[in-house]
Amino acid sequence: MDEFQNKVAFVTGGVSGIGLGIAKVLADEGMKVAISWRNQAHLDSALAYFTDKGLRENIHPIKLDVTDREGFARAADTVERAFGKVHLLVNNAGVSVFGPTDEASYDDYDWIMGVNFGGVVNGLVSFIPKLKAHGEGGHIVNVASMAAFLPGPQAGIYTASKFAVRGLTECLRDNLAPWNIGVSLMTPALTKTNAWDSALGRPAKYADTKWTASRADLEQMRPVFEVGMDPVEVGRRTLRGIMRNDLYIVTHPENKDEARELCDAIIAAFPNEPIDPAREEIEKLRRQARIDARTKKIGIGDLTGGGN
Numbered sequence: 001m002d003e004f005q006n007k008v009a010f011v012t013g014g015v016s017g018i019g020l021g022i023a024k025v026l027a028d029e030g031m032k033v034a035i036s037w038r039n040q041a042h043l044d045s046a047l048a049y050f051t052d053k054g055l056r057e058n059i060h061p062i063k064l065d066v067t068d069r070e071g072f073a074r075a076a077d078t079v080e081r082a083f084g085k086v087h088l089l090v091n092n093a094g095v096s097v098f099g100p101t102d103e104a105s106y107d108d109y110d111w112i113m114g115v116n117f118g119g120v121v122n123g124l125v126s127f128i129p130k131l132k133a134h135g136e137g138g139h140i141v142n143v144a145s146m147a148a149f150l151p152g153p154q155a156g157i158y159t160a161s162k163f164a165v166r167g168l169t170e171c172l173r174d175n176l177a178p179w180n181i182g183v184s185l186m187t188p189a190l191t192k193t194n195a196w197d198s199a200l201g202r203p204a205k206y207a208d209t210k211w212t213a214s215r216a217d218l219e220q221m222r223p224v225f226e227v228g229m230d231p232v233e234v235g236r237r238t239l240r241g242i243m244r245n246d247l248y249i250v251t252h253p254e255n256k257d258e259a260r261e262l263c264d265a266i267i268a269a270f271p272n273e274p275i276d277p278a279r280e281e282i283e284k285l286r287r288q289a290r291i292d293a294r295t296k297k298i299g300i301g302d303l304t305g306g307g308n
Helices: 017-028 040-052 069-083 106-116 118-134 156-179 195-201 215-219 222-226 231-244 256-269 277-292 300-304
Strands: 008-011 032-037 059-063 088-091 138-143 181-186
Touching: 008 017, 008 069, 017 032, 017 040, 017 088, 017 138, 017 231, 032 040, 032 069, 040 059, 059 069, 069 118, 088 118, 106 118, 106 156, 118 138, 118 156, 118 181, 138 156, 138 231, 156 181, 181 231, 195 215, 277 300
Parallel strands: 008 032, 008 088, 032 059, 088 138, 138 181
Antiparallel strands: none
């Protein structure tokens, strides 16, 4: 499509799984795509694919640990030097690590939150000024998970990280609307990736944990991921969501009933009683501020009735 021809994207974790699926779709649409990587074998495989497709010149790999703030800032500059102005940021890199939340250590929290939430933060801080500066608009996709809506019994920290990405994304969408920068939360469910082995990549500095699992233990999850959606199909659905400027890009249909149950439970939990007029007025201001944020910058006064 012409709107994507020669535009520039940066996809974190773009050499395997969902990140690679998205990168393939974007490259097919004519975009120049910078992809971050950490695993040499994954990089080699990804570059072989793009070479075979005749797209290698439109791919620029950048070695990056998304928790490295200085490294992320350098990556943002590198993308501009290689391809020019960036129009699309896809914060995709993450780890899928599970264990009983009540047994979690500080290291468990620091590692998972640092990658899954901190990595998104680093991408935003590094790239938003650049997207604003060129004045041509753009889009940001923060990849979360259905765990951003639906928790699981062994996914406490993972779920917390995805809830955090969801909340940040929803607020950021209002902030960036005046710059014609769309923001989407992409929430995939089971996808055919190698995410089952995330625990094997745990850095040594986060070694304090009770969540120990051997490769043999983790291999039991491989067949589960094998029946997941093709990452390229996830990429196609993500692209459609970008084109529509969807806030929520929900790629899988299988969790709809559970999500409906959750929404019904939330509505049912609200007290059925008269609303305090003073509090209601403050809530009206907050709701109006969300609408106004799409066209102007909002200040504290807009939330208190005091004006800017």
